[in-house]
Amino acid sequence: MHSLPCCLGSCCCLLLLFSSGVQGAPGAPSAAPEQVHLSYPGEPGSMTVTWTTWVPARSEVQFGLQLLGPLPLRAQGAFSTFVDGGILRRKLYMHRVTLRGLLPGAEYVYRCGSAQGWSRRFRFRALKNGVHWSPRLAVFGDLGADNPKALPRLRRDTQQGMYDAVLHVGDFAYDMDQDNARVGDRFMRLIEPVAASLPYMTCPGNHEERYNFSNYKARFSMPGDNEGLWYSWDLGPAHIVSFSTEVYFFLHYGRHLVERQFRWLESDLQKANKNRIARPWIITMGHRPMYCSNADVDDCRWHESRVRKGLRGKLYGLEDLFYKYGVDLQLWAHEHSYERLWPIYNYQVFNGSLEMPYTNPRGPVHIITGSAGCEERLTPFSIFPRPWSALRVKEYGYTRLHILNGTHLHIQQVSDDQDGKIVDDVWVVRPLLGRRMYL
Numbered sequence: 001m002h003s004l005p006c007c008l009g010s011c012c013c014l015l016l017l018f019s020s021g022v023q024g025a026p027g028a029p030s031a032a033p034e035q036v037h038l039s040y041p042g043e044p045g046s047m048t049v050t051w052t053t054w055v056p057a058r059s060e061v062q063f064g065l066q067l068l069g070p071l072p073l074r075a076q077g078a079f080s081t082f083v084d085g086g087i088l089r090r091k092l093y094m095h096r097v098t099l100r101g102l103l104p105g106a107e108y109v110y111r112c113g114s115a116q117g118w119s120r121r122f123r124f125r126a127l128k129n130g131v132h133w134s135p136r137l138a139v140f141g142d143l144g145a146d147n148p149k150a151l152p153r154l155r156r157d158t159q160q161g162m163y164d165a166v167l168h169v170g171d172f173a174y175d176m177d178q179d180n181a182r183v184g185d186r187f188m189r190l191i192e193p194v195a196a197s198l199p200y201m202t203c204p205g206n207h208e209e210r211y212n213f214s215n216y217k218a219r220f221s222m223p224g225d226n227e228g229l230w231y232s233w234d235l236g237p238a239h240i241v242s243f244s245t246e247v248y249f250f251l252h253y254g255r256h257l258v259e260r261q262f263r264w265l266e267s268d269l270q271k272a273n274k275n276r277i278a279r280p281w282i283i284t285m286g287h288r289p290m291y292c293s294n295a296d297v298d299d300c301r302w303h304e305s306r307v308r309k310g311l312r313g314k315l316y317g318l319e320d321l322f323y324k325y326g327v328d329l330q331l332w333a334h335e336h337s338y339e340r341l342w343p344i345y346n347y348q349v350f351n352g353s354l355e356m357p358y359t360n361p362r363g364p365v366h367i368i369t370g371s372a373g374c375e376e377r378l379t380p381f382s383i384f385p386r387p388w389s390a391l392r393v394k395e396y397g398y399t400r401l402h403i404l405n406g407t408h409l410h411i412q413q414v415s416d417d418q419d420g421k422i423v424d425d426v427w428v429v430r431p432l433l434g435r436r437m438y439l
Contacts, residue, residue, distance in 0.1 A: 032117035035188035037195035042223035063110035085211030086180035102126035141169035141333020144374030149396035170205025170287030176215035289332035333370035
């Protein structure tokens with residue numbers, strides 16, 4: 001807690017300190033926006049801006065194409081009140097404004113807020129429309145407010161314009177609900193230099209569970225109408241599906257969520273698979289992996305993992321579903337390490353060939369990327385890798401995914417421990433013809 005000069009008397013100082021402690025914002029409750037971040041709502045030519053204030057205020061974004069001078073364009077939205085489940089019942093005001101009619105690929109300058117207080121100016125590049133472009137993404141999970149090793153390099157990458165979007169594959173802040181949600185506030189401030197410049201797309205992890213994922217649902221604005229728990233969106237030649245592995249574990253919030261999500265996934269993948277000519281790649285992101293070779297007792301270490309095989313080993317398992325509809329790439333986190341698998345289905349390796357395993361693979365490629373950095377440190381691996389494990393890296397870092405075109409995906413792992421060295425570099429190649437279900 002910061003000390004304050006007591007020029008107005010000790011009573012006033014105590015009042016200010018109490019206000020700062022309750023609200024979690026520096027000083028008195030403020031309408032100045034903070035924790036600014038972007039997301040893509042799934043509608044071409046649009047971008048959603050989300051931010052927090054400590055008192056009710058109007059929700060407006062001013063934006064334009066000029067780096068300097070006035071911002072001529074305006075968009076209005078609304079705020080919702082979020083009451084944290086902690087003992088202080090802290091109240092936060094979450095503002096959401098969607099910008100529409102953006103020029104594809106154009107760079108915009110914006111600020112958000114109201115007459116009661118404005119944010120500083122940020123910049124973002126609108127996503128390009130259609131399928132004929134090459135999106136670049138930063139992919140990681142398990143990034144904490146403490147020990148966020150990958151964040152400085154991710155900030156530099158973002159400033160250099162290296163990415164079009166971020167995929168954060170679950171587990172934020174550790175944990176957003178901690179200290180009456182002040183840890184969530186601190187984390188959202190930390191990621192602002194990245195998240196206010198790029199669409200920051202998310203999925204829930206186990207560390208978001210508290211109060212029925214309330215901090216996650218309130219703070220992030222994802223497409224669809226499922227509170228960001230599961231949704232999909234199109235990006236260049238790819239269809240990206242985000243889902244919740246957590247419905248399989250926190251059953252007290254409702255077993256019906258497992259079936260609801262499964263039915264939604266089935267319908268979404270069916271449509272995506274029929275649309276292969278337009279968008280050949282299907283990519284999924286979910287927090288807890290189906291497979292891993294780490295030295296712990298997580299679900300992915302069990303032969304019949306719950307995410308893979310479903311409840312009681314037979315209800316709503318995802319591996320058969322993803323295999324049936326030809327999911328190309330599955331992105332995971334949860335394990336605080338990096339692991340790349342050979343193309344796999346039901347513990348069998350389905351390499352394209354001995355010489356070129358990722359060229360026309362006959363099963364999905366799994367990437368586990370949960371080493372961005374948090375207070376729990378890195379997760380060790382078991383001594384001997386499994387036959388389906390292609391590469392294991394126990395170093396802090398994150399993944400770069402380049403969707404080059406309809407036939408080529410480029411995956412690289414950046415090691416923060418080795419000053420940005422690329423420690424994995426692999427291409428996944430699939431011909432356009434004959435791309436449908438694996439079965």
